[in-house]
Amino acid sequence: MSESLPIVEMAGISISFPGVKALDEVGLRLFPGEVHTLMGENGAGKSTLIKALTGVYRIDEGEIRISGEPRLLGGTADAQHAGISTVYQEVNLCSNLTIGENVMLGHEVRGAAGINWRATHRAAGETLEKLGLGHLNPKQALATLPLAVQQLVAISRSMVAQCKVLILDEPTSSLDANEVEQLFTVIRSLRDQGVAILFVSHFLDQVYAISDRLTVLRNGRFEGEYRTHELDRAQLISKMIGKDVDALKSLDAKGARRVRSDAAPLYSAKGIGRKGAIEEIDIDLHRGEVVGLAGLLGSGRTELARLIYGADRPDTGEVTMNDEKAEITSPAKALARRIAFSSENRRDEGIIRDLSVRENLILAVQARRGWARPLPRREQDAIVEKYVSALGVRPADPERPIRLLSGGNQQKVLLGRWLATEPDILILDEPTRGIDIGAKAEIQEYVAGLADDGLSVLFISSEIEEVVRQSDRIVVLKDHRKIAELEGGQGVSAESIVNVIAEDGLGDPSADTAVREEVTT
Amino acid sequence: MSTLTTTRTEPTGARALAKRLSLHLDTLPTAAAVAIFIGMIVYGEAAYGRIVQFNTLSNLLINNAHLIILAVGLTFVILTGGIDLSVGAVIAFSSVAGVMLMNAGWNPWLAVLLMVLIGTAFGAASGVLVQHFHVQPFIATLAMMFLGRGLASILSTVPERLADDSPVRSLGAQIKVYDGPKVNDVVLTPGVIIAAVVVVAAFFVLHRTRMGRTVYAIGGSEQSAALMGLPVAATKMWVYIISGTLSGLAAVVYTARLGSAQNITGIGWELDAIAATVIGGTLLTGGAGFVLGSVVGALVLGLMNVLITRDGGIPPEATTIITGGILLVFVLLQRAVLARRRE
Ligand SMILES: Nc1ncnc2c1ncn2[C@@H]1O[C@H](COP(=O)(O)OP(=O)(O)OP(=O)(O)O)[C@@H](O)[C@H]1O
Ligand SMILES: [Mg+2]
Numbered sequence: 001m002s003e004s005l006p007i008v009e010m011a012g013i014s015i016s017f018p019g020v021k022a023l024d025e026v027g028l029r030l031f032p033g034e035v036h037t038l039m040g041e042n043g044a045g046k047s048t049l050i051k052a053l054t055g056v057y058r059i060d061e062g063e064i065r066i067s068g069e070p071r072l073l074g075g076t077a078d079a080q081h082a083g084i085s086t087v088y089q090e091v092n093l094c095s096n097l098t099i100g101e102n103v104m105l106g107h108e109v110r111g112a113a114g115i116n117w118r119a120t121h122r123a124a125g126e127t128l129e130k131l132g133l134g135h136l137n138p139k140q141a142l143a144t145l146p147l148a149v150q151q152l153v154a155i156s157r158s159m160v161a162q163c164k165v166l167i168l169d170e171p172t173s174s175l176d177a178n179e180v181e182q183l184f185t186v187i188r189s190l191r192d193q194g195v196a197i198l199f200v201s202h203f204l205d206q207v208y209a210i211s212d213r214l215t216v217l218r219n220g221r222f223e224g225e226y227r228t229h230e231l232d233r234a235q236l237i238s239k240m241i242g243k244d245v246d247a248l249k250s251l252d253a254k255g256a257r258r259v260r261s262d263a264a265p266l267y268s269a270k271g272i273g274r275k276g277a278i279e280e281i282d283i284d285l286h287r288g289e290v291v292g293l294a295g296l297l298g299s300g301r302t303e304l305a306r307l308i309y310g311a312d313r314p315d316t317g318e319v320t321m322n323d324e325k326a327e328i329t330s331p332a333k334a335l336a337r338r339i340a341f342s343s344e345n346r347r348d349e350g351i352i353r354d355l356s357v358r359e360n361l362i363l364a365v366q367a368r369r370g371w372a373r374p375l376p377r378r379e380q381d382a383i384v385e386k387y388v389s390a391l392g393v394r395p396a397d398p399e400r401p402i403r404l405l406s407g408g409n410q411q412k413v414l415l416g417r418w419l420a421t422e423p424d425i426l427i428l429d430e431p432t433r434g435i436d437i438g439a440k441a442e443i444q445e446y447v448a449g450l451a452d453d454g455l456s457v458l459f460i461s462s463e464i465e466e467v468v469r470q471s472d473r474i475v476v477l478k479d480h481r482k483i484a485e486l487e488g489g490q491g492v493s494a495e496s497i498v499n500v501i502a503e504d505g506l507g508d509p510s511a512d513t514a515v516r517e518e519v520t521t
Numbered sequence: 522m523s524t525l526t527t528t529r530t531e532p533t534g535a536r537a538l539a540k541r542l543s544l545h546l547d548t549l550p551t552a553a554a555v556a557i558f559i560g561m562i563v564y565g566e567a568a569y570g571r572i573v574q575f576n577t578l579s580n581l582l583i584n585n586a587h588l589i590i591l592a593v594g595l596t597f598v599i600l601t602g603g604i605d606l607s608v609g610a611v612i613a614f615s616s617v618a619g620v621m622l623m624n625a626g627w628n629p630w631l632a633v634l635l636m637v638l639i640g641t642a643f644g645a646a647s648g649v650l651v652q653h654f655h656v657q658p659f660i661a662t663l664a665m666m667f668l669g670r671g672l673a674s675i676l677s678t679v680p681e682r683l684a685d686d687s688p689v690r691s692l693g694a695q696i697k698v699y700d701g702p703k704v705n706d707v708v709l710t711p712g713v714i715i716a717a718v719v720v721v722a723a724f725f726v727l728h729r730t731r732m733g734r735t736v737y738a739i740g741g742s743e744q745s746a747a748l749m750g751l752p753v754a755a756t757k758m759w760v761y762i763i764s765g766t767l768s769g770l771a772a773v774v775y776t777a778r779l780g781s782a783q784n785i786t787g788i789g790w791e792l793d794a795i796a797a798t799v800i801g802g803t804l805l806t807g808g809a810g811f812v813l814g815s816v817v818g819a820l821v822l823g824l825m826n827v828l829i830t831r832d833g834g835i836p837p838e839a840t841t842i843i844t845g846g847i848l849l850v851f852v853l854l855q856r857a858v859l860a861r862r863r864e
Pocket of ligand 2: 089
């Protein structure tokens, strides 16, 4: 990595949105053959800086040089022509089209009779192969894929055209360790071919594993640019949050295990299952307990959560709540029984883009009351104030349309929406997706506190470490079935869970690839 | 996620079919439209007779060529998630203006060209309003509808007859392709051929060009399409221009067949064209549908009119009720398909 000339050089970039100065004289340099990570808390301005570079947002001040020449790009299409491929933070694909089309849109192979679909699908297959998605059928509808795989498809899309600069805004937020490794292999090989890569992630392990250089932003200001090896984690964190790292101690501290009462479980399912989603499973949820769901991508975590919440109807099994038989066949029934579910799919099932932060926050509470009885404004304000400050939503302006918030802050509002229903059982599917480490520690503490107060939590995350930290009991899933149930405690670690998953089904040679195959069939 | 399965065997028989169907769920409403069309023909033949005949089917095409052209244009717009309410009024203005100019001594073919371009201009105006002034498509094209109808009424409020010897009438002249027994012939008009060419060209554009795929992508998610680097603004302009131009072309075809033009021509045709598009399986929210479906949709509407006339017992006023009923069934069908797709 010689100190060659930067291929992209942004200097003194400022962008203001009504009421916020999102970027204030920020600079960024990208070098060929280097992975450069952009670090900063939620709302620090990372995505805005990326959109400034590709021309999605117009810059108020500053200069962008590409290969030494001052340039202003006018949007993704322009950026692509200049050799810059971008994967934005939210999965931006068209779910009405096929996988192959999404990968190839705008790059379809054309012949004498217009688009040659056979060649286009073949090219799509080859591109998917690079990210280890060769098992996907390009002709399948995109909507049939789980969110994490869609994220991989979006990344594949950025690799269709030869590019000199590749920008990945939180590409790993819903991937598990295997997928991340696969992605990193591709990133490294592109880097070795001389591509400049801009990477954003809130996972420090990933940042240190992949990046050569870091730029830190804080509150829309440039904090500094560093070689990764010059800056250790503690220093990095304090640069990001602008104060000492002590606040984050709780991230690593393993909270004292809560003692489960011997009382009957609050929720108990016997043999619930749904064909094609999850095999028959038993699961109990007690008051004051956090149950974690661990498993690889496609192991059936979300599917199980949806069954419990009634978003999908179970084919088999029965559910008892407080020793009474319960029919939970729709989200409305679940809500009536005080079960809340915060979905992983923020964009399609979660936030309502044009409503304000306040309206998004009170949505579930209002839904439970029924639309005929609007929540008095005073109560709305109380709820909003409570959760905006508890979760640290920034900017703390309840009347701002939620689409104007940064990705991580949208996620906080979504989490707040379900907390506000004050449920007995709270199902959290990837609740900290895209949330910065400071806020993550706060949220973890908050959830733990709720459990201490008697809430029952079902916690799902593709980050196994997080599941281990948060849970009193861990249900391990693989291939759509439960393979183990572990009491949290000193003996359980992310590693031991990975081992449980790896050892399961040894001797059955096809089992190893089963997870991947299932996603396709 | 409903396609996740736990078995690793190759799909066979029914499962393979189910899989194929789930791959092509979008085609279901269109397939249903074809089924209804065939069902109507069979029923008509059984109940009234003389439906499966060359001349009846030829007339169906001849009488609905303009509607087919309109439905094709609307398919483009609706696929992007937009709507064009101005097409009926554009026909009125374009045809009245065209006939008056011909009668005033203009070169008829020049007037025909102008008729088409009037449509283009209206489409471009809608496109600019939608794309650059961010007016809702419904409102923008509603404004164009009032404008078109108003202009047509300013020009004339009485039927303007096309001269009997006008060469433009040749576009509506019947050409006997196959001479069957008695009057049972296969006949076409240049208007029908124009409609066929429009359909084929539209199919090509939508399925074989990047612009066509962008139309679908915009309907799926406009924001995603823009962030993918697709030319969203230009494509949205184009769909309104296409819809407008095809309305102008439909005006030519209709006027040539009828031989006269009037300011009240085409009232409610935008709704017929939208109905044809929806019956043909295009989702009003955009992103899914087929231009061939819209053709079938137009023919379903045309055939319905034929059957009602044949029956004699059904009051013509009931036509709209039946149209509404069919439409409702299709919209419900689409909702079911959408719900499945979301799973
Ligand atoms: N279109 C917009 N209009 C108004 N404000 C915006 C807009 N986009 C972003 N902002 C604001 O600009 C700031 C920076 O947002 P940005 O999305 O760049 O943060 P980020 O660093 O990417 O955060 P995250 O880690 O949560 O993704 C935030 O305060 C956000 O609310
Ligand atoms: Mg961001």
